[in-house]
Amino acid sequence: MDNQNFDAIVIGSGLGGLTAGALYAQQGKRVLVVERHDKFGGAATVYQRKHLEIEVGLHELCGFGHLDLLPQVWNQLKLDDRIERLPVPSFFSVKKAGGHPQQIMPEGWNEAKAAALRLFPQHKHGILRYFQILHGVRNDVFRFVTSNKTKWWWLRNGPILPLKFRAMFKYNKVTVSQLFEDLFGDEEDIKFYLAANIGYYSDRPQELSALFYAIAQGSYHEGGGYYIKGGSQKLSDALVDIIKEHGGDALIRRTVTNILLDDNGRVSGVRHEKNLTIGKRRAPKDKLPRQAYAPVIFGNAAPVVLQSMLPLEHQQAFMAPFNGKPLSPALWVLFVGMDRDPKAFGVTEYATFVIPEHCRTFDDYANFKTAFSAEPGHTMPGYVFTDYSKLDTGMNTKSRYFAVMCGIDDMNNWQHLSEADYYAKKAAWETALLNDLDRQFPGLGRHVVFHEMGTARTMNEYLNTPMGATYGFAQNAPFIQSKPPTTRTAIAGLFLASAFGSHGGGFVGAMLSGANAAKQAKKWAGQHLPSTGATASKQVLAEAATN
Known part of the structure; x- marks a missing residue:
């Protein structure tokens, strides 16, 4: 040009x-x-x-509830005129090792609440409070962000902000672990059920902001999850x-x-x-x-x-x-191509979170990334298995079925290895993970015709993120800070437009x-x-x- x-x-x-x-x-x-x-x-x-079309990053897109900001951007760009959003049939399912029955978290605010009450009736008070907190936080944050904050607005509202936006300020310094401890004590099963997808946001519930979690998790419950027909490339x-x-x-x-x-x-x-x-x-x-x-x-x-x-x-x-500023966790992914539909082997939901037997408390999520610090042994990481064949994606129509395994990783597991040692260790873990997938869904492993793994090291190289940090900076408590992250920088005319923004x-x-x-x-x-x-x-x- x-x-x-x-x-x-x-x-x-x-x-x-x-x-x-x-x-x-x-x-x-x-x-x-x-x-x-x-x-x-x-x-x-x-x-x-x-001959396999591989989705790199999108599992399910949230942000389309009436208390979300994304619809304003989406509609301004008129993206629904250009792409088709496919609603995900259920939010996720939880599959715990040790013979526990699979538990499904449905899409929809009322449906999720009803399912939780049906599975854990003894925690009725905590469950009702939980969904009330999610809604209250989202309502406060939406009202605050969308307010026309002129000088006069600050003069009128500044002194009473903690009263006007009560839920937002009450949970600002609270972590997800603290929130769940307050609601459910040491009852761990209900925590796993409500937040099996905690890895979408962080690897440490002990540090993750309850405010950020409420905004994001509530968005899935209120507005649902979506995939994009033809893949995120569209x-x-x-x-x-x-x-x-x-x-x-x-x-x-x-x-x-x-x-x-x-x-x-x-x-x-x-x-x-x-x-x-x-x-x-x-x-x-x-x-x-x-x-x-x-x-x-x-x-x-x-x-x-x-x-x-x-x-x-x-x-x-x-x-x-x-x-x-602390970084978010890195991720590992294992792309899987199969010649038979996974539903033939018991895969019933779009996203299945597999919780390993050694993960006994909700805070043990923080240990998932350490599994890769050694060669494969008896300790397996937790992961989500996303089966894209549950949707009419318009991809992989020639008798090929695509899914992905994904979990938390750490750059320290891989960065000091030589090229030869890195690829050998990665190959060993690919085999171990596929074997575990076959244990979870017997017979599926025999129909895997393609697999390719990415690690924190892959994220670092492919996405150019420090330490493979996939989500930018960690969203730790307190979420609202005196000097919050901003898109403006110290260089005039340079603006940050990324996950680190x-x-x-x-x-x-x-x-x-x-x-x-x-x-x-x-x-x-x-x-x-x-x-x-x-x-x-x-x-x-x-x-x-x-x-």
């Missing part, structure tokens, strides 16, 4: 960056996306192996299409090496170069370095990755707000962080740029382009 002047540049093409870019494009802005991989989407992608591609339809461009196999700043320390563009597919061990013969210019940059990456792209003298100021990780968190980044960028541009549109960008960047 001859014209390398844009209104905004997106570094990386995960859902956060693509959402920011698409929303900014809708404002009449010309946006460039630069992606180092050979597909757009980050974790929201689909790839093929041996969502990523739809966002790229919006950017292109508004005059923008999107590049693959290009790595941003430098964020360019002007004499005032404000972003002016990026330098990027060609690379081969991620995972290749050699560099291209000609990296074809290029520069593109824009007064706004959306960083769809971890702060530490963006830091390395900045001039040295600006790195410390940029990283200061992020230093010391203002709304946390996961598909929904990344999209909301991207939406907030686009909103903040619009506000900033209105205050600091002389006019709007690509013509204004040329004005602002004229000097930088000649340097």
